[in-house]
Amino acid sequence: xNAPVTHSTIAELVRSFTSATPDGxxxxxxxxxxxxWNEGKLTDLALEATPAVVTALDGVGPDRQGHLAxxxxxxxxxxxxxxxxxxxxxxxxxxxRYLDLVRGGTSRQPLTLALLYLLAHFPADRDRILAVTGELxxxxxxxxxxxxxxAELDPQDPDLGRVWPAPSVWAGDDKAAxxxxxxxxxxxxxxxxxxxxxxxxxxxxxxxALAYWAxxxxxxxxxxxxxxxxxxxxxxxxxxxxxxxxxxRAALLRCxxxxxxxxxxxxxxxxxxxxTTYPSAxxxxxxxxxVRDDQPTHEATSDLLQKLTEMPTMGLVYEAVQRPAYLRLAxxxxxxxxxxxxxxxxxxETLRSTEGPVVDVAAGAGRxxxxxxxxxxxxxxxxxxxxxxxxxxxxxxxxxxxxxxxSALNLPFGDGTVGVITLWNALQAFPDDAATAIAExxxxxxxxxxxxxxxxxxxxDPIARYFQASHFxxxxxxxxxLFELNQIRQWLADAGLVVRKESSSTGTFVFVTAERTA
Numbered sequence: 001x002n003a004p005v006t007h008s009t010i011a012e013l014v015r016s017f018t019s020a021t022p023d024g025x026x027x028x029x030x031x032x033x034x035x036x037w038n039e040g041k042l043t044d045l046a047l048e049a050t051p052a053v054v055t056a057l058d059g060v061g062p063d064r065q066g067h068l069a070x071x072x073x074x075x076x077x078x079x080x081x082x083x084x085x086x087x088x089x090x091x092x093x094x095x096x097r098y099l100d101l102v103r104g105g106t107s108r109q110p111l112t113l114a115l116l117y118l119l120a121h122f123p124a125d126r127d128r129i130l131a132v133t134g135e136l137x138x139x140x141x142x143x144x145x146x147x148x149x150x151a152e153l154d155p156q157d158p159d160l161g162r163v164w165p166a167p168s169v170w171a172g173d174d175k176a177a178x179x180x181x182x183x184x185x186x187x188x189x190x191x192x193x194x195x196x197x198x199x200x201x202x203x204x205x206x207x208x209a210l211a212y213w214a215x216x217x218x219x220x221x222x223x224x225x226x227x228x229x230x231x232x233x234x235x236x237x238x239x240x241x242x243x244x245x246x247x248x249r250a251a252l253l254r255c256x257x258x259x260x261x262x263x264x265x266x267x268x269x270x271x272x273x274x275x276t277t278y279p280s281a282x283x284x285x286x287x288x289x290x291v292r293d294d295q296p297t298h299e300a301t302s303d304l305l306q307k308l309t310e311m312p313t314m315g316l317v318y319e320a321v322q323r324p325a326y327l328r329l330a331x332x333x334x335x336x337x338x339x340x341x342x343x344x345x346x347x348x349e350t351l352r353s354t355e356g357p358v359v360d361v362a363a364g365a366g367r368x369x370x371x372x373x374x375x376x377x378x379x380x381x382x383x384x385x386x387x388x389x390x391x392x393x394x395x396x397x398x399x400x401x402x403x404x405x406x407s408a409l410n411l412p413f414g415d416g417t418v419g420v421i422t423l424w425n426a427l428q429a430f431p432d433d434a435a436t437a438i439a440e441x442x443x444x445x446x447x448x449x450x451x452x453x454x455x456x457x458x459x460x461d462p463i464a465r466y467f468q469a470s471h472f473x474x475x476x477x478x479x480x481x482l483f484e485l486n487q488i489r490q491w492l493a494d495a496g497l498v499v500r501k502e503s504s505s506t507g508t509f510v511f512v513t514a515e516r517t518a
Contacts, residue, residue, distance in 0.1 A: 010049045014056050018064060026216065029067050033074070033463060040466055042078045046087050050075060054094035057101065062111045065101060066215035069114035070208065074463070076121040077204055081197050083121060092122055099132045107139040108222065110214035116142060117211040120149025120204060141166035141223060145207050153196045158184050160192070163199045164471075165206055165325035198472035205470035206329060212463055213334040220334035224324065241266040242280040246402045249382050252357055253404075256287050256412045284391045286405040287412040323367070323425070329471065330428065330456040330482065332464060332507035343454065344371050347422070350452045350501075350513050351375040356419020359384060361408050361441070362426030366394030366401075372422055373398055380419075384411070408437045416446040423453040427488075431481035435491045442495025445516035451497055452513040458482045459508050468508075488512065 013032050020028035036046040036053075053072060057065050072091050079085030098115055105112030116138075119129050129150060133143070144167040161180050162170040170177070184192060214220050243250065243264040253262045253269070260273025268280040269287070279286050328334050351358070351372060358376050363369045363383035373381050378400040385391050391403045406412045408423070408430060421441050427434050441451050459465045471480035485504055492499060497514035504510045 010045065010052050013049065014052050017067075018056055018060050025064070025067075029071075030462070033071055036071070037074050037078060039462065040074075040078060040470070042075065042087055046075055046078070047090060050087055050090040051093070054091070054097065057094070057097055063215065066111040066114040066211070069098070069101075069111070069118045070212050070215060070463070073114075073118040073121060073204075073208060073211075074466075076118065077201075080201070083123065088121070091118075092125070095122060095125055095128075099128070102136070103132060104136075106137050107142055108214070108219040110211070110219060112136070112138075113142070113207075113211040113214045113220075116146050117204070117207045120146050120207060123150045123152050126150040126152075139223065140168045144168040144171075145203055148203055149200065149207070153193065155189060155192055158192050158196060160184050160195045160199060163203045164473075165322065165329075166203075169321045198477060202471045202473075205467045206325075208470075209329055209332075209464065209467035210334055212467065213332065217335060220328075221336040242268055242283075242285060245283045246285070246382075247379075249357060249402060252359075252382065252413045252417045253285075253287070254412055254414045256406065256410050262287075262412075282392060283395050283399070284388065284403045284405055286388075288386060288405045288407060323364075327425075330468065330480075331509045332459055333509070337506050338509055340367075343368065343424070346454075346511055347371045347424070347452070348375045350450070351420060351422075354420045354450050356380070356446065356449065357382070357417065358420040358422070359411075359413065359418050359444070361411065361421055361423045361437075362386075362429060363391070363394055363403070364426070365390045366397045368422075368424045369394055369401065370398060373401055376420065384408070409433050409440060411440045411444050413444045415443055418444045418449060419446060420450045420452075421445060423451070423455075425454050427453060427455040428480075428482055431476070431483070434483065434487075435494070438491040438497070439495045442492075442497050442516060445497075447516055447518040449516040450513065451492075451516070453511075455488070455510050455512075456482050457485055457488075457504060457508050457510050464508075482508070483510070485510065 013035050017025075017028040017032045036043055036049050050072075053068055057068055060068070072094070076083070076088045076091040079088050082088065098118055102112060102115040102119065105115065116133070119133070122129060130147065133146060148163055148167045159180065161183070162177070187195065210220060243266065246253075246264055250262070250264045254260065255262055255271035255274060255276060257276050258271060258274040260271050262269045262271055262278075264285075269278045269285055270276070327338065331338060347368065348371065352375055354376060358372060358381045360369045360372050360381065360383045363385045364387075366383065369381070369383050378398060381401050383391065383394055383398070383401050383403045384406050385394070385403070386405060386407060388405060391405060394401070395403055404412060408426070421444065423437070423441065427437065430437055445451060459468060468482060469480050473480065488510060489499065492512070492514050496517050498517055499512060499514045501513040502511070
């Protein structure tokens with residue numbers, strides 16, 4: 001039987017943390033947190049212990065106050081969507097103390113970040129909190145995350161989907177605002193509530209992950225100025241016929257419907273086996289779906305494709321804003337230990353001596369496709385992604401690289417035809433089907449072919465792992481999902497791939513290079 005919870009038990013847990021040596025601080029904090037909270041759920045001890053945790057703020061220095069503020073934030077959100085539950089109410093009782101502590105704080109200061117995370121859980125006290133924090137010198141992302149955390153849903157005019165990594169990065173994007181408003185009009189009242197709550201959890205999780213990293217490691221690296229280029233500045237690839245754009249690389253392609261050979265023509269492609277026709281525009285061949293000869297032709301298909309390729313806004317926002325923030329979150333990289341230059345160097349070194357056709361899967365807007373092209377030559381390279389706005393940006397950046405709209409789970413390439421496949425910062429985009437994606441890569445690679453990728457693993461720290469998981473992106477509304485190293489290794493082995501190089505010691509990044517066996 002479990003020992004009964006007593007005041008002495010609570011006092012000892014708190015005392016063990018507040019008196020811990022610097023070397024023992026992390027272990028003591030984990031014991032305290034684990035006694036009150038586990039994977040987002042409260043333990044039976046949480047309600048009894050919360051007042052003692054609040055009181056402990058008065059007897060410790062800023063580093064331990066920051067730890068305690070993170071713990072109180074975890075306790076406050078554990079009953080969400082209720083914010084007036086017993087434990088949340090007990091946490092809120094310390095609001096005066098939290099406001100006293102945050103006065104005079106500055107951006108990127110660990111204690112300030114921890115308090116901003118905690119304070120974001122009290123929308124009923126929005127005016128008081130904003131009055132105090134309004135006097136602080138905060139970066140715009142920090143301030144707008146706090147403001148959104150304290151906001152309450154207006155069901156008649158919901159602002160959904162524009163919180164990550166901070167509401168400020170979406171400011172002034174009238175097209176994104178209009179798109180979000182139009183999408184919200186198609187939702188049921190319950191769907192609006194669910195999306196609002198998921199947005200809130202996502203915002204808290206990023207704020208919490210940043211704060212927790214900071215109280216353990218020190219001030220995070222400054223965020224680079226994030227500006228989204230004007231759509232008019234995006235280069236347009238020269239207009240060329242589809243068969244001319246692909247050239248000899250057309251021989252690699254296969255029909256995703258029946259796996260038969262494909263013939264390219266001026267404006268698209270056609271499978272010679274199942275008679276499915278695929279449209280093309282701006283050097284992007286859409287092999288995600290097609291129209292068979294014996295089916296009614298959708299006259300708008302090609303026109304729609306053309307219009308979508310002319311809307312690069314999504315690709316621009318991702319490239320300039322979301323990807324840098326995602327590296328920080330998923331890679332536990334708030335100190336910028338891994339930089340884009342590090343990624344460039346790994347890719348260049350891995351690919352420099354390879355041979356044969358190269359495919360960049362889930363190429364996105366082409367930032368790292370450009371690195372691949374420089375390492376192997378654009379004439380060897382084909383880019384694949386499912387998002388047309390991303391591919392349109394890629395085509396403007398790399399007009400000599402043909403692009404295919406296609407699924408990583410059903411790659412439109414023949415068995416054993418490709419010499420090199422890259423999958424950079426992308427496996428986590430389809431986490432439920434990661435094994436299928438790696439199996440497809442193994443199928444397409446020829447013997448001796450090289451596969452290289454960068455993705456992320458779960459943190460070994462249960463608190464950091466919780467923050468990693470508590471992100472609700474549109475691609476996975478059930479929450480963020482990453483991997484264990486043994487999963488990745490098994491999937492590679494099942495696909496006939498032998499690991500030649502692996503690095504997973506920096507943050508929660510995973511760099512892997514593997515070779516296809518005979």
